[in-house]
Amino acid sequence: MNIVSVLEWVERAGLSTAIREGALLYPIIGGFHLLAIALFGGMLVMTDLRLLGWAMQRRPVSDVLEQFRAWKRAGFALVVSSGLLLAWAEPLKLYRSPSFWRKMALLGLVGVHALVFRRGVYENAKALDRGLTLRAKLAATLSLLLWAGLIVTGRLIAFDA
């Protein structure tokens, strides 16, 4: 049993067909995906801009990071779960789309970024109140670049077919 036949089986199954062929379901889930990107993306950008010292400077770093943390996690969960549903609707198309695999590679790098920087930067906000470190600025810059890349590769998926 190879991967393509598994994906073909997914595409024939009920949920996948329902999302793909329901006139409204696919755009509604797509809309959720977009709204979650706005909510999560806006907070992510403001967090990283604060770490660069470019935004919300009158607030301590810890104030900004702590207040956004729960919202960003909720937003991320919403982006990923709506994205999974969209992928479930057309797994074969995505399997053959180079942009999709580039996007997944970037998503993997987001995980690496979290492993490298979470403890030293994002969960170490109190220490950053005394001054922004080079490490924090590097984390913020890489985070912004990774998420811009995710948006570009995500958009390109629609143009691959």
Place this chain on the structure above:
Amino acid sequence: MPTDSFFEWLTKTPWAKAMNGPEWAFPLVESLHFIGFALSVGTIAIVDLRLLGIAMRRQSASELAADLDKWTWTGLALMLITGPLMFSADAVNYHYNPAFQFKMVCLLLALVFYFTLHRYATRPTTPRLLANLAGAVSLALWICVVAGGRMIAFV
């Protein structure tokens, strides 16, 4: 009321031709549109959640709105440059598209609301109930803009 010839002229402008030229042009501009969208609607939504009293409660709505303002503007500028560029690439079809028309009406309402009542609502003197209401209306309007935008490709 502009006629079809105006939209036909739009599709023949140099920037529309550039959009329809290399195959990476449209996705690139669309990606910038998304980044501008995340920045503008994202920062407005943060203020809305504060007006509703459910996020960022360590600072006032007025402080938050003042701090986020220039980033909202950056996002709006990016969105309002890239949006018309994409529109001119296929202006005749877009302006007949009901989802596009819905999106434009909602966008106009959302922007007018943002620059008037939303601004008023973030003042420290605004009664809490009115602030809550403004946050909810603003979120609802932007959700309609996104929903309309998403539907453009499906109608």
